[in-house]
Amino acid sequence: MTYKVIGKRVRRVEDPRLLTGGALFVGDVNLPDMLHAAFVRSDYAHAKIISIDTSSAKEIPGVVGVYTAEDMGEAWEPGPPLVSPPPSLEGVTFNSCRQVPLVKDKVKHAGEIIAVVVAESRYIAEDAVEEVYVDYEPLPAVTDLEKCLEPGHTLVHDELDSNLAAHLVQNKGDYEAAKKEADLVIKRKFKLDRGAAAAMENRGIVVDWDQKNQHLMVWDATQSPIPIRNGLAGRLGLRTHQVRVVAPFVGGGFGPKIMMFYAEEMVLPWLTMKLNRPVKWIEDRKENFYATTQEREQVQEVEMALSKEGRILGIRQNIIHDTGAYDPYGLTIPLNTQSHSMGPYDIKNYSSELSVVFTNKIITTPVRGAGRPQGIYIVERMLDIACRELELDSRDVRRLNFIKPDQFPYDHEIIDQAFTNLVFDSGNYQPAYDKAIEKIEYDKFINEDQPRLRAEGKYVGIGVVPFIETTGVGPYEGARVAIEPSGKISAATGVGTQGQSHMTSFAQIIAEQLSVEVEDISLVSGDTAEIHWGTGTFASRGAVVAGNAVLAAASDVRKKVLKLASKILETPEDELELEGGQVRVADIPDKSISLGELAVLANPFRGAVEPGTEPGLESTKYFGPAYGATAFGVHGMILEVDPETMMIKIHKYVTVEDCGTMLNPLVVEGQIHGGVSMGIGNAYYEKLHFDENGQLQNASLADYLIVGATEMPHIEVYHQNTPAPNNKLGTKGVGEAGAIPVPAAFAQALENALPNYDLEITETPLSPNRLFELLYRQED
Amino acid sequence: MKVEGEHLFNGNQQQVWDLFRDTEVMAAALPGTKKMELVGENTYEAVMNVRVGPVAGEFSGQLVISNEDHPNSYTMTVDGRGKPGFLKGVGDVVLTNQGANQTLMGYTGEVQIGGKLAAVGQRLIDTVAKSIINQAFETLDNALEERGKAEAEGRKADYQQSSEGDYAATVAKDLIKNVLKRKDSEES
Amino acid sequence: MDNTYELNVTVNGTSYQETVDPRTLLSDFLRDGLGLTGTHVGCEHGVCGACTVLLNGEPVRSCLIFAPQVQGQEIMTVEGLGTVDDMHPLQEAFREAHALQCGFCTPGILTTLLPWLEENPNPTEDEIREAISGNLCRCTGYQHIIDAVKLAAEQMN
Numbered sequence A: 001m002t003y004k005v006i007g008k009r010v011r012r013v014e015d016p017r018l019l020t021g022g023a024l025f026v027g028d029v030n031l032p033d034m035l036h037a038a039f040v041r042s043d044y045a046h047a048k049i050i051s052i053d054t055s056s057a058k059e060i061p062g063v064v065g066v067y068t069a070e071d072m073g074e075a076w077e078p079g080p081p082l083v084s085p086p087p088s089l090e091g092v093t094f095n096s097c098r099q100v101p102l103v104k105d106k107v108k109h110a111g112e113i114i115a116v117v118v119a120e121s122r123y124i125a126e127d128a129v130e131e132v133y134v135d136y137e138p139l140p141a142v143t144d145l146e147k148c149l150e151p152g153h154t155l156v157h158d159e160l161d162s163n164l165a166a167h168l169v170q171n172k173g174d175y176e177a178a179k180k181e182a183d184l185v186i187k188r189k190f191k192l193d194r195g196a197a198a199a200m201e202n203r204g205i206v207v208d209w210d211q212k213n214q215h216l217m218v219w220d221a222t223q224s225p226i227p228i229r230n231g232l233a234g235r236l237g238l239r240t241h242q243v244r245v246v247a248p249f250v251g252g253g254f255g256p257k258i259m260m261f262y263a264e265e266m267v268l269p270w271l272t273m274k275l276n277r278p279v280k281w282i283e284d285r286k287e288n289f290y291a292t293t294q295e296r297e298q299v300q301e302v303e304m305a306l307s308k309e310g311r312i313l314g315i316r317q318n319i320i321h322d323t324g325a326y327d328p329y330g331l332t333i334p335l336n337t338q339s340h341s342m343g344p345y346d347i348k349n350y351s352s353e354l355s356v357v358f359t360n361k362i363i364t365t366p367v368r369g370a371g372r373p374q375g376i377y378i379v380e381r382m383l384d385i386a387c388r389e390l391e392l393d394s395r396d397v398r399r400l401n402f403i404k405p406d407q408f409p410y411d412h413e414i415i416d417q418a419f420t421n422l423v424f425d426s427g428n429y430q431p432a433y434d435k436a437i438e439k440i441e442y443d444k445f446i447n448e449d450q451p452r453l454r455a456e457g458k459y460v461g462i463g464v465v466p467f468i469e470t471t472g473v474g475p476y477e478g479a480r481v482a483i484e485p486s487g488k489i490s491a492a493t494g495v496g497t498q499g500q501s502h503m504t505s506f507a508q509i510i511a512e513q514l515s516v517e518v519e520d521i522s523l524v525s526g527d528t529a530e531i532h533w534g535t536g537t538f539a540s541r542g543a544v545v546a547g548n549a550v551l552a553a554a555s556d557v558r559k560k561v562l563k564l565a566s567k568i569l570e571t572p573e574d575e576l577e578l579e580g581g582q583v584r585v586a587d588i589p590d591k592s593i594s595l596g597e598l599a600v601l602a603n604p605f606r607g608a609v610e611p612g613t614e615p616g617l618e619s620t621k622y623f624g625p626a627y628g629a630t631a632f633g634v635h636g637m638i639l640e641v642d643p644e645t646m647m648i649k650i651h652k653y654v655t656v657e658d659c660g661t662m663l664n665p666l667v668v669e670g671q672i673h674g675g676v677s678m679g680i681g682n683a684y685y686e687k688l689h690f691d692e693n694g695q696l697q698n699a700s701l702a703d704y705l706i707v708g709a710t711e712m713p714h715i716e717v718y719h720q721n722t723p724a725p726n727n728k729l730g731t732k733g734v735g736e737a738g739a740i741p742v743p744a745a746f747a748q749a750l751e752n753a754l755p756n757y758d759l760e761i762t763e764t765p766l767s768p769n770r771l772f773e774l775l776y777r778q779e780d
Numbered sequence B: 001m002k003v004e005g006e007h008l009f010n011g012n013q014q015q016v017w018d019l020f021r022d023t024e025v026m027a028a029a030l031p032g033t034k035k036m037e038l039v040g041e042n043t044y045e046a047v048m049n050v051r052v053g054p055v056a057g058e059f060s061g062q063l064v065i066s067n068e069d070h071p072n073s074y075t076m077t078v079d080g081r082g083k084p085g086f087l088k089g090v091g092d093v094v095l096t097n098q099g100a101n102q103t104l105m106g107y108t109g110e111v112q113i114g115g116k117l118a119a120v121g122q123r124l125i126d127t128v129a130k131s132i133i134n135q136a137f138e139t140l141d142n143a144l145e146e147r148g149k150a151e152a153e154g155r156k157a158d159y160q161q162s163s164e165g166d167y168a169a170t171v172a173k174d175l176i177k178n179v180l181k182r183k184d185s186e187e188s
Numbered sequence C: 001m002d003n004t005y006e007l008n009v010t011v012n013g014t015s016y017q018e019t020v021d022p023r024t025l026l027s028d029f030l031r032d033g034l035g036l037t038g039t040h041v042g043c044e045h046g047v048c049g050a051c052t053v054l055l056n057g058e059p060v061r062s063c064l065i066f067a068p069q070v071q072g073q074e075i076m077t078v079e080g081l082g083t084v085d086d087m088h089p090l091q092e093a094f095r096e097a098h099a100l101q102c103g104f105c106t107p108g109i110l111t112t113l114l115p116w117l118e119e120n121p122n123p124t125e126d127e128i129r130e131a132i133s134g135n136l137c138r139c140t141g142y143q144h145i146i147d148a149v150k151l152a153a154e155q156m157n
Helices: A015-019 A069-075 A122-130 A175-181 A225-236 A263-275 A285-291 A332-340 A372-390 A394-401 A429-439 A442-455 A502-514 A542-568 A595-601 A665-685 A742-753 A768-775 B013-020 B023-029 B116-153 B164-184 C026-033 C089-096 C106-119 C125-131 C143-155
Strands: A035-041 A047-053 A063-067 A113-119 A133-138 A164-172 A184-192 A204-210 A215-220 A243-246 A279-282 A298-306 A312-324 A350-358 A410-415 A421-424 A459-471 A477-483 A489-493 A521-525 A576-579 A582-585 A588-594 A618-623 A629-641 A648-658 A715-720 B002-009 B033-038 B043-052 B055-069 B073-082 B085-097 B103-114 C005-011 C014-020 C052-055 C058-061 C074-076
Touching: A015 C089, A015 C106, A035 A122, A035 A263, A035 A285, A047 A113, A063 A122, A063 A263, A069 A263, A113 A122, A113 A263, A164 A410, A175 A298, A175 A312, A184 A372, A204 A263, A215 A225, A215 A263, A225 A243, A225 A263, A263 A279, A285 B116, A298 A372, A312 A332, A312 A372, A332 A350, A332 A372, A332 A410, A332 A459, A350 A410, A372 A394, A372 A459, A372 A742, A394 A429, A394 A459, A421 A459, A429 A442, A429 A459, A429 A629, A429 A648, A429 A715, A442 A459, A442 A629, A459 A742, A477 A502, A477 A542, A477 A595, A489 A502, A489 A542, A502 A521, A502 A542, A542 A576, A542 A582, A542 A595, A542 A618, A582 A595, A588 A595, A629 A742, A648 A665, A665 A715, A665 A742, A665 C143, B002 B116, B013 B023, B013 B085, B013 B103, B013 B116, B023 B033, B023 B043, B023 B116, B043 B073, B043 B116, B055 B085, B055 B116, B085 B116, B103 B116, B116 B164, C014 C026, C052 C106, C058 C106, C089 C106, C089 C143, C106 C125, C106 C143, C125 C143
Parallel strands: A035 A279, A215 A243, A312 A350, A489 A521, A648 A715, C005 C074
Antiparallel strands: A035 A113, A047 A133, A063 A113, A164 A350, A184 A298, A204 A215, A204 A279, A298 A312, A410 A421, A459 A629, A477 A489, A477 A618, A576 A582, A582 A588, A629 A648, B002 B103, B033 B043, B043 B055, B055 B073, B073 B085, B085 B103, C005 C014, C052 C058, C052 C074
16 A cells, blocks of 8 residues: 555644634533533531531522432432452452442542532522532541551441452562562652642533433533443433433543543433433532542552662562542552553562552542553652662663563563553563663763753753553444545544544544545544444553554455445456545556445445445444553653752653554654643642641642643654554554653652752652752651 | 730730620621620630632631630630631630730630632631731720720720721731741741 | 623624623623633633633633623634634644644633734744743643744744
């Protein structure tokens, strides 16, 4: 095939509408007769509800109703468990406690919904929320990860006998034996804390029950419309064809928009069916901090055994992971942490004990990185500490430990988030690392620039960190591709889009197969009416799983095109060419037929469609990988820190990225830039401050600091291509890569910049305040 | 959040003690108080308008006096709830005779806040709390003086509560003063 | 609500006369009242910049303005910048440089840049970063936006 579109920097087809204000986001949906919902949320993190007085709220003109759990009656049901471990897995303790639509007896995190107000306008609904009086009996809040497992501690869930949500141990090899051979054993405690995804668009949902047609229409800013459709149909006693869920343009997902089901997603459909009018709810920013899921909080004790050359003999780890008040997302995040705790290194012995605990805080579910940053952070920090103690160059030690190219596929013998064996499918780590070292001019910095700048009184440091990222996980995705009589192509897939450019990058795959322009392809993602089966956009899997389904469907359509054209043009298939929307006979350009004409002929009014064939030029195909594709990369940064103001400036930022085949390099770079900005936020600016009462103290963008243009460095992106062996595109995911290694690189660079301060960083996120405390040894 | 400080009153210890146990005076002293009633032996019910930066609203709650060691010290427990959130606190008040008709009042306490107040008012809470307390002391000083005068003149005392407008203006001034003080200060 | 206000305002060159609840935010008036949903609401406390529109040519946060405050004034939203078939060079540049991913923050950045580019036709990278420092973007890391602005500056001169 000579017509190449995959790998080109194609401009996006979705941009004109987005740029001119003509793209539909859920907040833009405006229906006649529409009502607005607003929620009464708990101020307390842990409290019994004594009574709820909705009488004065109900009297406000324009209020249609105020509802509590009692009003829901039999329709009240907790959300479904999403990814519980299979019962066949031995040695795993798992207590499933799922979030509820409206609180019945006890509030378990601040922000949980006690009642919902429905009114003619959002303004009136919010007025009425203030008039609902809830009588609480406050209870002590569970907030300390380590203390909450002590016997006699207050319980989040009274039906359990402790705050333990889950427990498992993963073992590879024999750590104790390895430890005995070690020349150095180091042990450290790490504290990792919460951050928010904070997409620019808050969540939202509009529902419309059509009583005459017995049909429920849902617009939802979700990353997974098909499971939402399936779940809602189940909960409401409807058939799947009675529910249509559309995820329109979504203003950023980053993970939390795939938590299913949020309380609001359970309450609104009930309301519209009860009231027989459309209902709209758009989250406001403060609610986003209280009610949209967060991630990253863990306490880890890590021990690493090494030889005096710096070879890692083994790692032992104890993780306490905070799942918040409920655990619908199972063990995904901490299993990812374990999968990444060995980094890209050949480590034969690993023992990791995981305890997941309930606390009275908002639920944790994946946020860009989804547990991977924590794993990379601890292994890289331990290596940095080991290098100092063994007096070895950190570059030599990384190189010594990398998994070698001939060791792939590398089976780590522990289970990953999909409950299958963790297998790294392919990799070539050393060249990527060497390239990063070269591009950041490591030697020149250490030998020339750093000493010169230090002499001028400037504190500059360098940090380079390699990492792996598991991507492209199953179970499957599907795609439908069809040629229309106009000759244009329509396509659909179930992975919703929140900025990942699916409408363009997937169109590139189709364009290449059918030799058409990208602009002639209209791809719908996120509409359950267009494709029936799918899961969603998460875990850096869109390009791998949906992309390969698109490829399979498009190449099947191509086969059908050639087969039919061969019959019509009375020429063998191997003498046919596809070009510019036409099928022509090679060397006889006049003998041709357009794709549109073929599509018409494939769907005849008369005659018969032959048995064993299908009408039209359409195909729906699915792709389900046995195991994921392991992407990898290296990040390096040079930063300057002012030990008086604690302000930092990143002078140079280099990334080397290997995500296999790139569909669209513009898109890949954009994903990396965006990931790095979140990573820098996670390293130094973003922290959610909860007090001991489970109260969030910085629930606004004024106090939760998202990185702006002046905090971001210019990022140099270099590529390497180690194709994924297990999918035809050879592609790996890259959506989360930008965020994963940043806190580890940042810590390394900061320590390198401040050698006189004897700094050892074992926590993240840092902040100017915290750095001040660490440098000047003040108490918390 | 810790709250502590002291204030020197121009009155003897018994006069200051009486002042603090006078419901009318307390209602006048705390800016934004709409209602304060003695409902039990040592229990008051109060309704207050609170404003901290962008967060404003009505709080209602209970104030309980305990551990009374007349006229030296007592403990005050506060539990208030309202649209802006909730507030719980416990504090000890200690009076010490300074001789020559002067009494030193010292207080230490812990206050916990939640809801909107905590979420968006966090940065301002410290300064606003100090401002409220300072304004309360000013009013109490005036009340003490007024009491003295009223007794001497044989009439009933007339306590002026500062208006909400004045209160808000004073808080704003205090916030600005605080920022300027930090800028000038040589401490980091 | 018995309390109403007669609002006269020009938006993107068209005059409107609407009866509004006086406490309606300008952002809601534009989006729900006039159906101009290109202006987005990200925080309603003036930090993220997604709601930025031009009021008499100056960028303002429409989430912090009440509709009656724009009586008799002129407003431009992103819909006034160009159409799908006839985009402004700034919009074209954004497309060329892949300066938007989810597109939610984009309208606010476009309106912020429009008057600024007229006054700064030849900006440096640092100046561009400073100019958009009041607009938060969670997707792009800002780099392609800066590329787009440089490209637009070239095209517009």
